[in-house]
Amino acid sequence: MDRPVADIAIDEDLVARLIEAQHPDLAGPLTLVGNGWDNTLYRLGDDLCVRLPRRRVAAELILNEQRWLPVLAGRLHIPVPVPVRVGVPTDWYPWPWSITRWRAGRPASDLPPHERGGLVADLARFMADLHVPAPGDAPHNPVRGVPLSSRTRAVYERLASGAIPHAERLRTLWDRLVTVPGWAGPPLWLHGDPHPANLLVEHGRLAAVIDFGDLTAGDPATDLAAAWLVFDAEDRRAFRARLDERSGSTYDADTWDRARGWALNMGTAVLLHEAEHPRMAGVGRHTIDQVLRET
Missing domain, CATH: 3.30.200.20 (Phosphorylase Kinase; domain 1)
Structure with missing residues (x-):
């Protein structure tokens, strides 16, 4: 595409x-x-x-x-x-x-994933601060913050395109993750597009979060997909621990499972644009590798 x-x-x-x-x-x-x-x-x-x-x-x-x-x-x-x-x-x-x-800094997507550990604490604080109940007139987004199962048709089409590696493994994983219970809490504020190109880095720390075009309210699992989009396994564990410290019981095990599903959804989406956006295709390859590494 x-x-x-x-x-x-x-x-x-x-x-x-x-x-x-x-x-x-x-x-x-x-x-x-x-x-x-x-x-x-x-x-x-x-x-x-x-x-x-x-x-x-x-x-x-x-x-x-x-x-x-x-x-x-x-x-x-x-x-x-x-x-x-x-x-x-x-x-x-x-x-x-x-x-x-104008915000100084370079996109986190310019850094190898193993060099993004300095973002863990800052990004966890950002999400904990952002993820609070939103008012009833918050923007609606049909592809973010919604039930994970609503993205099944789009994911299946990508996996059938021939452009996505490990398509059968990803489909098996997707079919399991969409059975996870949905978000039962109030709609929370969401950034909506938490990939590393929307995170600006300066001196190894998070300098700004940009591009709120997908701003919406709903299931925070959409934003927690950043754990796979941005980080490797070690920093992902640290990110999750930091968020749990800040947010208490906001994010349960089901929320993190749905977040993995959202990462799969987003990772396959950006891989379809490799010729147009090679940086984002790199994000997609990293994300797919990360979601498949976990059991």
């Missing part, structure tokens, strides 16, 4: 025009950071970042970030991309957009 085609072409001239029209006091040099699945990012000067949807379906996700990140940031000890300015649709650009602080 290739990255979806943009619904609108975003270039430096368009971004500069938006800033000049709506936030002229912030006008400055722009540097393209990248075109993701849903958004285009430009660095603005030294200290700011412009995040613009490249597809219509991502526009609501930007609104979710603008609405909820200022609320959540106050309870988090790790920096997150709270908008410092918001942009509104115009005649030449039809969706909301944001300006956030």
Whole structure:
């Protein structure tokens, strides 16, 4: 699967025009950071970042970030991309957009998994702080925080594609994990996409958690998939122990089993985009290896 085609072409001239029209006091040099699945990012000067949807379906996700990140940031000890300015649709650009602080650091996906141990304590604290009951008007996400079994069709299709190694072993494991009892607690706030490319590292520690486009509420097992997405076996044990220390009985054995299932779901998903996103394909291979290592 290739990255979806943009619904609108975003270039430096368009971004500069938006800033000049709506936030002229912030006008400055722009540097393209990248075109993701849903958004285009430009660095603005030294200290700011412009995040613009490249597809219509991502526009609501930007609104979710603008609405909820200022609320959540106050309870988090790790920096997150709270908008410092918001942009509104115009005649030449039809969706909301944001300006956030530029966060220094490199993605954890650039580090070999065995060098990510310095993230254990920080990421555990981030998740323990985030995973609290969400209000009734929290964003809904049809593919995150939902019952694990709802992803079965998508997982089966990936495993049948011929692109996923160890497909039969993974299907056997999936068929067992989807029988684990579901989340019985209240919907908790979730990041929704806790892979290592969304974790920024500086001096070996977690410097920021970015990309809250999948922000939602539901089963925390979705976020706990990071134990397999980010870490190796030793650091995964340490991560789980840290979370258990901070959260008490929030995460029981069934939650961790579902988290392994979520890791399998996410790992197989990113492997389908190897040509387009080789870094993420590496995350997928690591994740599949990790979920199969455990008994």
